[in-house]
Amino acid sequence: MGYDVTYHPITREEINEWYFEPLRDDTVIDRLAEKYGFLAENYRYYMQLVQKHIAKESEDASFEQAHGFMIAVAQGLMRRYDYFRDSLMTNLLVEDDRFYKYVQSFAKFVPDKYQKMRFANGIEGHWCGGVYIPPEAVKVLIYDTENDPFVKNAMLKNFDGQEELDRFLNLLHYAEENQFGILEATEVVVPFTGEYFSDAGNCELGFMERATTDPFLTTPLNIILKNIAVNEDDDFEYENVPFDQDDDVIHSPEELAEMRAKNKRQTQCLSFLCGIGCLAWFGLGCFFAHQICFEQKIRKEGIVLEASIEQRYVKNEYHFLEYKFSKDNQEYKKKTRLSKSVWNQLEGEKTVSIRVLPDSPKKNRVEISNIDLTGLFFLTSLSFLIGLFLLVVSIFTFLGYNFRKRNGVHYLLKPRQIVEDRIAELAEKEKNKNRNNE
Numbered sequence: 001m002g003y004d005v006t007y008h009p010i011t012r013e014e015i016n017e018w019y020f021e022p023l024r025d026d027t028v029i030d031r032l033a034e035k036y037g038f039l040a041e042n043y044r045y046y047m048q049l050v051q052k053h054i055a056k057e058s059e060d061a062s063f064e065q066a067h068g069f070m071i072a073v074a075q076g077l078m079r080r081y082d083y084f085r086d087s088l089m090t091n092l093l094v095e096d097d098r099f100y101k102y103v104q105s106f107a108k109f110v111p112d113k114y115q116k117m118r119f120a121n122g123i124e125g126h127w128c129g130g131v132y133i134p135p136e137a138v139k140v141l142i143y144d145t146e147n148d149p150f151v152k153n154a155m156l157k158n159f160d161g162q163e164e165l166d167r168f169l170n171l172l173h174y175a176e177e178n179q180f181g182i183l184e185a186t187e188v189v190v191p192f193t194g195e196y197f198s199d200a201g202n203c204e205l206g207f208m209e210r211a212t213t214d215p216f217l218t219t220p221l222n223i224i225l226k227n228i229a230v231n232e233d234d235d236f237e238y239e240n241v242p243f244d245q246d247d248d249v250i251h252s253p254e255e256l257a258e259m260r261a262k263n264k265r266q267t268q269c270l271s272f273l274c275g276i277g278c279l280a281w282f283g284l285g286c287f288f289a290h291q292i293c294f295e296q297k298i299r300k301e302g303i304v305l306e307a308s309i310e311q312r313y314v315k316n317e318y319h320f321l322e323y324k325f326s327k328d329n330q331e332y333k334k335k336t337r338l339s340k341s342v343w344n345q346l347e348g349e350k351t352v353s354i355r356v357l358p359d360s361p362k363k364n365r366v367e368i369s370n371i372d373l374t375g376l377f378f379l380t381s382l383s384f385l386i387g388l389f390l391l392v393v394s395i396f397t398f399l400g401y402n403f404r405k406r407n408g409v410h411y412l413l414k415p416r417q418i419v420e421d422r423i424a425e426l427a428e429k430e431k432n433k434n435r436n437n438e
Contacts, residue, residue, distance in 0.1 A: 002086035003123065006188040007171055009180035010075045011135060012109045018078060019071045021109050022047050033427075034434045036078050041409065045076070063106055068129015072185030081188065082171050087159045089184050090122035090130045096154065102141045103131040123186055130184030136176045143168065218303035246368075260416045264400060271398035278390035285383030288376055294363065295371045302355040304367055309352055312343070319343035323352055327361040334364065342369045427436060 021028040026044065033040040050070045057066040075081070083297075091101040106129075107119045123130040125418040133141060144151040145165075175182055307325035310333070314320070319340050338346075345368065346352055353367040400415025404422075408419040410424045 003088060003126065004189065005084045005087055005130075006072060006076070006081045006185050007084070007168070008075045008081040008183040008185065008188075009079055009171065009175045009178065010071075010183050011180055012132075014075065014078075015071055015109070015183075016111070019050075019067070019074045023050065024111075034431060037395040040430070043077075046074075050074075060118070062124055062128075063110070063114060063117040064120045064122070064129040065124060065127070066117070067110075068106065068183075069127050069185055069188070070129075072129055072183055075183065076188060082167065083189060084159070084164060084168070087164060087168070088123055089133070089158070090187075092154055092158055093122055093131065098150075101156075102133055102137045104134045104137070106132060107141075114264050123184065125186075127187045128185065129183065130186065132184070133175075135175070135179050135181045135414070137173075138172055138180070142169065142172050142176060145172075155171070169359040172327040181339070214241055223409050259418050263402060263418060264416055267397040267400055267402045270402075271394045274390045274394035274397060278387050278394055281387035281390060285380050285387060288383060291371065292373060292376050292380065295373060295376070298355055298357055298363065298365065302357055302364075304353055305356050305364075306351050307354045309346065309350060312346060321346065321352070321366065323354070323366075325354060325356075325361075325364075327356060332361055332364075333376050334362075336366065340367065342366065 022032070022043070029040050029043050029047070033043060053070055054066055062068075072081070072374075087217065089099075089103070093103065102322065103121070105119050105121050107115060121131065141151075145155050146152070146169075155165055156162065156166075159168055172182065174180075305325050305327065307323040309321065309323050311322040312320070319334060319338050321338050322333070322335045324331060326332070354364050355367050356364040400417075402413045404411050404419050406412055410418055411426075413419070413422050417425075
């Protein structure tokens with residue numbers, strides 16, 4: 001099986017700044033977030049992935065397997081990286097010792113606490129960091145590739161032709177102009193159905209701008225950003241990986257416009273449903289309020305009469321009582337549902353005491369079936385509160401506001417806004433806040 005290789009422009013100082021310092025001191029992340037314009041909590045989440053990756057490595061794992069791969073992922077969050085298929089600089093070192101002059105071992109510049117680890121000085125397998133070409137060696141490698149027949153032929157063979165070699169030289173020239181080194185790694189991104197996806201959380205901070213005018217930069221715009229645990233099985237079936245297409249894809253401008261339009265339709269539909277729910281809960285609250293008013297009035301103004309019991313029965317596990325009474329030479333009948341305890345009290349009785357409103361005899365109830373006003377007040381308040389909440393949600397969603405969740409973080413989206421817009425906005429606010437504090 002071949003390797004999916006990425007080459008990353010990065011300096012030795014940045015390796016320590018972006019990777020080892022955040023592992024040592026969490027406050028470094030805030031400084032990095034301000035400098036590079038991303039959200040600090042997202043980077044902290046990424047560093048948790050780093051810790052999990054390190055914890056999974058066996059004791060005999062090399063520095064490149066445990067850390068080199070994750071260093072490449074970290075730098076991919078900050079700067080460009082170029083993708084090649086099965087074009088390892090490591091292979092050149094294996095084939096000829098003369099290529100060692102272009103690389104530098106991690107052991108020469110990583111913190112002292114890691115010096116006891118085994119340094120492979122190259123790719124050992126999938127999901128692994130490879131050689132590091134320091135800034136001072138980049139210029140030498142460019143010159144030798146362009147002028148030394150031996151080096152050029154070896155590079156042509158390694159990169160499978162002039163076109164791919166030209167792409168790599170373009171990256172080297174970019175590194176030379178900016179005084180960067182080049183870090184090699186495998187499986188930072190891998191092809192998947194015409195797109196690319198990250199195999200260990202790379203581009204988890206994909207809210208950063210990845211677009212470029214450089215024609216040789218092969219980092220695709222549509223990168224699937226799903227976090228996938230590092231898999232040590234070479235036969236891992238990528239087609240079985242579950243992806244959340246809505247939340248974890250960086251889209252083209254046209255797709256973003258369509259997503260905003262879709263979000264608007266969804267929020268308007270949600271607004272309608274919340275409006276219906278609001279009316280239903282307000283209606284229920286009004287019913288309970290009416291019950292309270294009736295009970296208070298009948299307790300204050302009602303008179304007690306005797307009614308004859310016509311029928312007492314149970315239907316569908318509900319207990320019913322039918323009775324009739326006379327008031328002002330007119331006969332009234334009523335069927336009412338009672339609680340089981342009240343219904344049982346009337347067993348064997350021929351009459352029942354009822355409380356009647358004098359000016360409206362049809363409004364009456366069984367005397368002993370007092371209603372719990374405390375419970376009714378609670379239900380009324382609860383119904384109106386829920387109705388009020390749904391009213392607020394309905395108004396805000398109708399105006400276009402919405403909530404979305406990304407990596408455990410909830411974002412309040414403004415009208416026609418999507419998660420990518422919101423994260424970028426929050427990042428800009430964070431930068432301005434830090435700038436004002438200074």
